[in-house]
Amino acid sequence: MTGSRLVTLLDRYFKLDEHGTNVRAESTAGITTFLAMAYITIVNPGILSDAGMDFDAVFVATCIAAAVGTLVMGIHANYPIGQAPGMGQNAFFTFGVVLGMGHTWQTALGAVFVSGVIFVVLSLLPVREWLVNAIPRDLKLGIASGIGMFLGFIALKNAGIVVDDAVTLVALGDIISLEPMICIAGFVAIVALSAHRFRGAIITGILAATAVGWVFGDVEFNGFVAMPPSMAPVFLQLDILAALQWSMVTVILSMLIVDVFDTAGTLVGVASRARLLDSDGNLPRLRKALLSDSTATVVGAVAGTSSTTSYIESAAGVEAGGRTGLTAVVCGVLFLGCLFFAPLAQSVPPYATASALLFVAAIMAQSLASVNWSDVTESAPAVITAITMPLSFSIAEGIGLGFISYILIKIVSGRARECSLAAYVIAMIFALKYLFL
Numbered sequence: 001m002t003g004s005r006l007v008t009l010l011d012r013y014f015k016l017d018e019h020g021t022n023v024r025a026e027s028t029a030g031i032t033t034f035l036a037m038a039y040i041t042i043v044n045p046g047i048l049s050d051a052g053m054d055f056d057a058v059f060v061a062t063c064i065a066a067a068v069g070t071l072v073m074g075i076h077a078n079y080p081i082g083q084a085p086g087m088g089q090n091a092f093f094t095f096g097v098v099l100g101m102g103h104t105w106q107t108a109l110g111a112v113f114v115s116g117v118i119f120v121v122l123s124l125l126p127v128r129e130w131l132v133n134a135i136p137r138d139l140k141l142g143i144a145s146g147i148g149m150f151l152g153f154i155a156l157k158n159a160g161i162v163v164d165d166a167v168t169l170v171a172l173g174d175i176i177s178l179e180p181m182i183c184i185a186g187f188v189a190i191v192a193l194s195a196h197r198f199r200g201a202i203i204t205g206i207l208a209a210t211a212v213g214w215v216f217g218d219v220e221f222n223g224f225v226a227m228p229p230s231m232a233p234v235f236l237q238l239d240i241l242a243a244l245q246w247s248m249v250t251v252i253l254s255m256l257i258v259d260v261f262d263t264a265g266t267l268v269g270v271a272s273r274a275r276l277l278d279s280d281g282n283l284p285r286l287r288k289a290l291l292s293d294s295t296a297t298v299v300g301a302v303a304g305t306s307s308t309t310s311y312i313e314s315a316a317g318v319e320a321g322g323r324t325g326l327t328a329v330v331c332g333v334l335f336l337g338c339l340f341f342a343p344l345a346q347s348v349p350p351y352a353t354a355s356a357l358l359f360v361a362a363i364m365a366q367s368l369a370s371v372n373w374s375d376v377t378e379s380a381p382a383v384i385t386a387i388t389m390p391l392s393f394s395i396a397e398g399i400g401l402g403f404i405s406y407i408l409i410k411i412v413s414g415r416a417r418e419c420s421l422a423a424y425v426i427a428m429i430f431a432l433k434y435l436f437l
Contacts, residue, residue: 010326014078019323026080029322030330033082035200036313037331040066040084041338042206042345043353047090047154048306051098051105056229059345061304064231067335069296069308074328077288080317081270082331083296086309087360088147089258091154092395093306097251100394103242108251109234110243112307115255116297122260123290136423139402140261141367142382146389146398147258148364153390155357158350159183178218179351182209186355194359202356209352223343234304250433253426254396259307263293266310274318377413381406400430 007023016022045058062085069083097108156162161180165171173180186209193201213219243252267289276284289310296308317327368386372378385402389395407427410419 014324014326016324016326021321021323023326025321026324026326027330029080029317029327031334032319033080033311033314033317033322033327034331034334035203036316037066037082037084037311038200038338039202039206039353039356040087040311041335041341042203042348043087043356044085044090044305045345046348046350046353047094048105051094051108053105053304054233055346056342057231057233057235058305059342060228060231060339061234061300063228063335063338064303065296065300065305065308067332068299069292070328070332070335072295073289073292073310074325074332076325077285077292078325079267079271079276079285079289079292080274080322080324080327081267081289081314082311082317082328083293083308084311084335085300085305086259086262086307086311087151087357088262088364088395089255089307089309090305091147091151092254092258095154096394096396101247101251103248103251104239106237106239107242107248108306109238109301109304110240111248111252111255112305113238113240113298113301114243115252115259115307116294116301118252118256119259119294119297120291123287123294135257135261135420135426136378136381136406138371138378138382139385139406139423141371142385142402143258143261143395143399144367145365145382146386146402147395148361148367149386150361150389150393150395150398151357151364152361153393155183155354155361158357159354160351178216179349182212182218183351183354183358185209185212186352187358190355190359191362202359205359206348206352206356209355210348213349213352214347219347219349222346225340226343228339229342231304236302237304238301250396250400250430253429254399255307257399257426258395259293259297259309260290263290263310266312266314270310270312270314270318274323276323377409377415381409400433403427404431 010023011017016026041059041062044062045055048058049055066084073079073081073083093108097103097111098105159180160173160177161175161183162170163173175181186205189208190201190205193204198204210219214221293310300308317331371382381402384405385398388401389398392398403423403426407419407424410416
């Protein structure tokens, strides 16, 4: 096939002319999105390995889940949005479900699979728009900021900046020792690069912090390139039957809520910046976009990683000119290329990835700024949700207490009609869990 013939086919399939773009612009945007997201190939295996999963196998699973999800989003939904295992979802998987509740990582993978299947069903049903809009706006903002605070707490803990204390529960660690100082320096570098709109700020900060560790002999360098490691230790290891027990209901519900609304918010946000919303401000092809995301979660669970979601970092590619699914296709292909860089990922220490986690935490915590502070019945539950997540070390508990407090406050305030049916159902499920488990 000649180059001009390929360009014509791509133009026709992705409707490049209609969106005022071309192959070169879409390719540049795809590379930009990849650089903004590439850090997940290092951070995700690091977090899931704390749950007892094999780092190398999870690295492969992460690359595959990101590649498949992003390619499906581009080819099926024709949106310039990248997908990968979500930040927050992976922390909930490890620190909430496995280390916090004592379930095996195989059971946690089963819960990811079940939540993904439910998401697929909801994506196909006409209730999908109702569900997306049924959860209170301020609770959504509280959940997003709470996940950010949770990630920040994990980052400080991993870097030794915050340590446990028998009297005060937590205390400041030895911040002038090597690892905390490298983490802080990496964080500062990422923020500075981002302030200058450098697209690969996060991955650059991680690699710079790692390089400093190599110089001081604190990190073992394993090389750059090699054949992809085996994913057998995590592939098809999910335990679906164990995930269907009653104690896992709120876990699955929490995974579903975070995935659905994280995806919906990202889709609308990125599509708005790309001017892809219709005249009524709605997202065209919502079913295809949600189906792409939910399918990626199912594939990711089978491959051996936590929930896959749409990435707000896709906005970087949009700013670079991406307008169609061709941007996502280029990004997905690059994630497949990442499979050959496992030795480099193995060489990255926890305090280097902690720099990235701190930055992501700072970005996600910005959601609190949009809370309706003039209405205490809206802002108080959002704050409860946000602060409970890091303090209870559980995203699920934050969501649960947030919904319960929201419903109770509205009822006692005489504003029960402001609560949607979905909010009542979710609050009731969490309340039953606290009462009987």
